[in-house]
Amino acid sequence: xxxxxxxxxxxxxxxxxxxxxxxxxxxxxxxxxxxxxxxxxxxxxxxxxxxxxxxxxxxxxxxxxxxxxxxxxxxxxxxxxxxxxxxxxxxxxxxxxxxxxxxxxxxxxxxxxxxxxxxxxxxxxxxxxxxxxxxxxxxxxxxxxxxxxxxxxxxxxxxxxxxxxxxxxxxxxxxxxxxxxxxxxxxxxxxxxxxxxxxxxxxxxxxxxxxxxxxxxxxxxxxxxxxxxxx
Amino acid sequence: xxxxxxxxxxxxxxxxxxxxxxxxxxxxxxxxxxxxxxxxxxxxxxxxxxxxxxxxxxxxxxxxxxxxxxxxxxxxxxxxxxxxxxxxxxxxxxxxxxxxxxxxxxxxxxxxxxx
Numbered sequence: 001x002x003x004x005x006x007x008x009x010x011x012x013x014x015x016x017x018x019x020x021x022x023x024x025x026x027x028x029x030x031x032x033x034x035x036x037x038x039x040x041x042x043x044x045x046x047x048x049x050x051x052x053x054x055x056x057x058x059x060x061x062x063x064x065x066x067x068x069x070x071x072x073x074x075x076x077x078x079x080x081x082x083x084x085x086x087x088x089x090x091x092x093x094x095x096x097x098x099x100x101x102x103x104x105x106x107x108x109x110x111x112x113x114x115x116x117x118x119x120x121x122x123x124x125x126x127x128x129x130x131x132x133x134x135x136x137x138x139x140x141x142x143x144x145x146x147x148x149x150x151x152x153x154x155x156x157x158x159x160x161x162x163x164x165x166x167x168x169x170x171x172x173x174x175x176x177x178x179x180x181x182x183x184x185x186x187x188x189x190x191x192x193x194x195x196x197x198x199x200x201x202x203x204x205x206x207x208x209x210x211x212x213x214x215x216x217x218x219x220x221x222x223x224x225x226x227x228x229x230x231x
Numbered sequence: 232x233x234x235x236x237x238x239x240x241x242x243x244x245x246x247x248x249x250x251x252x253x254x255x256x257x258x259x260x261x262x263x264x265x266x267x268x269x270x271x272x273x274x275x276x277x278x279x280x281x282x283x284x285x286x287x288x289x290x291x292x293x294x295x296x297x298x299x300x301x302x303x304x305x306x307x308x309x310x311x312x313x314x315x316x317x318x319x320x321x322x323x324x325x326x327x328x329x330x331x332x333x334x335x336x337x338x339x340x341x342x343x344x345x346x
Binding site: 157158160161188189191192193194195196197223226227230 | 236238239240241242243244245246247248309312313
């Protein structure tokens with residue numbers, strides 16, 4: 001099995017370079033992360049993040065053969081060789097496949113990703129009907145791996161001003177929540193030529209999302225609610 | 232002024248909506264004009280001036296041009312926002328684009344109504 005991996009250690013390398021690897025690995029049902037773990041026994045200097053190794057934590061997002069995805073749930077059998085691995089595009093590289101996600105999380109925090117409800121806390125839960133709860137399907141599953149935002153040219157260009165698909169999907173997750181009381185403030189927060197309207201609906205986010213979510217649809221629903229508010 | 236990233240201009244929805252409406256207006260106009268051109272047995276100066284002699288066609292064309300200019304303003308503004316970083320220079324670019332588009336409106340009225 002052949003792999004080409006982006007290598008960069010800012011302490012020792014003047015510039016990033018691609019390193020070729022050969023790996024003896026025959027398991028037909030293995031995932032890319034399994035190959036990377038085995039490869040690390042060959043060369044323990046390769047830097048990448050991983051944690052749950054089953055598509056729940058979102059740590060091992062990387063650019064796989066030109067497409068963002070999670071190494072742990074990408075079957076090796078689906079990949080053309082040599083498998084080219086690069087860090088997520090558009091974010092500063094810390095080392096090899098590890099990127100600095102600070103800007104990504106800054107945008108996430110800017111949409112207040114928590115329930116705003118000023119009523120006194122009830123004795124038990126804040127209840128929802130099954131129908132109300134189902135409005136959160138396709139939104140709450142996001143694991144914040146960053147695959148979508150780092151495949152979005154608008155986010156590459158304005159990462160400090162455009163919230164990005166991941167942040168906007170989460171913004172809609174709280175707008176759609178019947179227990180939240182800050183809908184109007186949330187819409188005000190996004191009514192901005194940069195924060196929301198840099199999305200030009202090219203749908204790279206939908207194409208790469210490893211959880212098969214649809215940030216573009218969520219962004220469309222935010223715009224629909226804004227229209228509903230003014231007409 | 233401190234050098235900090237600022238957002239929160241509280242506009243954007245109207246332009247986004249206008250971009251869609253003006254696109255629809257332009258599509259209807261272009262298709263209507265293309266349809267008219269296709270059904271003309273012979274296209275000559277008389278047919279063309281005849282078409283633009285009616286006030287309805289002149290107004291419809293003016294509506295198309297106004298849609299085009301507003302649509303262009305939003306598109307060009309977005310490009311300027313992406314590529315011109317110093318705020319002063321960006322404001323200047325915005326003002327120049329607006330002034331040019333207003334001049335085009337005046338020019339279009341002169342052409343359509345033969346002033």
